[in-house]
Amino acid sequence: MTLPHPTTDQISLPIVLAVLGDPTRLSIVRYLARKEGVPMNCSKFLDLASKTNLSYHLAKLREAGVTRSEAVGTSRLITLRRDDLDKRFPGLLDSVIAAADGDKDLPAVGTAEVEVSA
Amino acid sequence: MTLPHPTTDQISLPIVLAVLGDPTRLSIVRYLARKEGVPMNCSKFLDLASKTNLSYHLAKLREAGVTRSEAVGTSRLITLRRDDLDKRFPGLLDSVIAAADGDKDLPAVGTAEVEVSA
DNA sequence: CCAATTGTTCAATAACTTTTGAACTAAGGA
DNA sequence: TCCTTAGTTCAAAAGTTATTGAACAATTGG
Numbered sequence: 001m002t003l004p005h006p007t008t009d010q011i012s013l014p015i016v017l018a019v020l021g022d023p024t025r026l027s028i029v030r031y032l033a034r035k036e037g038v039p040m041n042c043s044k045f046l047d048l049a050s051k052t053n054l055s056y057h058l059a060k061l062r063e064a065g066v067t068r069s070e071a072v073g074t075s076r077l078i079t080l081r082r083d084d085l086d087k088r089f090p091g092l093l094d095s096v097i098a099a100a101d102g103d104k105d106l107p108a109v110g111t112a113e114v115e116v117s118a
Numbered sequence: 119m120t121l122p123h124p125t126t127d128q129i130s131l132p133i134v135l136a137v138l139g140d141p142t143r144l145s146i147v148r149y150l151a152r153k154e155g156v157p158m159n160c161s162k163f164l165d166l167a168s169k170t171n172l173s174y175h176l177a178k179l180r181e182a183g184v185t186r187s188e189a190v191g192t193s194r195l196i197t198l199r200r201d202d203l204d205k206r207f208p209g210l211l212d213s214v215i216a217a218a219d220g221d222k223d224l225p226a227v228g229t230a231e232v233e234v235s236a
Numbered sequence: 237c238c239a240a241t242t243g244t245t246c247a248a249t250a251a252c253t254t255t256t257g258a259a260c261t262a263a264g265g266a
Numbered sequence: 267t268c269c270t271t272a273g274t275t276c277a278a279a280a281g282t283t284a285t286t287g288a289a290c291a292a293t294t295g296g
Contacts, residue, residue: 014140014141014144026135042273055275073264095209098208169243173243
């Protein structure tokens with residue numbers, strides 16, 4: 001955790017909702033939820049937006065307290081702050097993700113289930 | 119139902135989240151939820167914003183499918199579209215309202231529990 | 237009919253958000 | 267050391283949303 005993150009009780013409902021109310025960011029969150037536990041780096045999301053623009057959206061998610069970004073070498077490992085969100089807003093994340101999974105208008109990311117390990 | 123409303127399946131998740139991501143509108147929704155079943159007219163919310171601005175926010179809520187506005191005489195009766203929202207996004211509204219109720223930074227409306235009946 | 241009440245519309249402005257490209261930093265490998 | 271990879275920062279431009287006041291429409295009560 002190198003970059004500034006809000007503490008759990010600093011996470012604000014309207015800000016979280018506004019941040020999730022953007023299709024690009026909602027897609028990122030949905031993908032992080034599907035791959036929970038596996039930290040993602042930004043390049044996973046390059047099909048959603050340009051590198052610069054992703055940097056912007058990922059900063060918004062981090063500043064809202066939705067994700068955690070850890071600097072590791074030249075990468076950022078991004079994870080969902082599920083525990084914190086569940087503590088602060090019980091049930092919210094689950095219902096948002098469930099709703100997002102059923103929304104075919106959201107841009108998909110990582111739908112090709114190819115995992116080249118080692 | 120006089121004014122244009124989206125049908126249940128036209129309700130979009132990012133739009134609902136974005137619309138709820140505004141403190142004024144979130145307060146309106148929270149209040150409607152507390153008084154569920156009792157249709158409200160716009161004047162109930164005049165402590166949140168100016169008449170003109172309320173008209174704008176209430177239109178946003180209606181267009182997103184969050185509320186229903188029915189013209190009755192010179193008033194608009196506003197209700198939460200709970201059934202439709204629950205059908206479309208199960209659990210979402212409940213968790214948002216529960217979270218909003220626990221948020222002391224949201225502008226309060228109708229906290230004085232005075233009910234002068236008849 | 238007249239006036240009051242309720243809310244809308246319109247145009248302007250202010251305030252934010254998103255997107256972009258170019259320039260940059262920092263780490264890691266050859 | 268030099269090059270590549272991964273991502274940031276900055277300033278500008280584009281787009282969107284929120285707020286305002288003045289003018290309007292429709293209903294209702296006197």
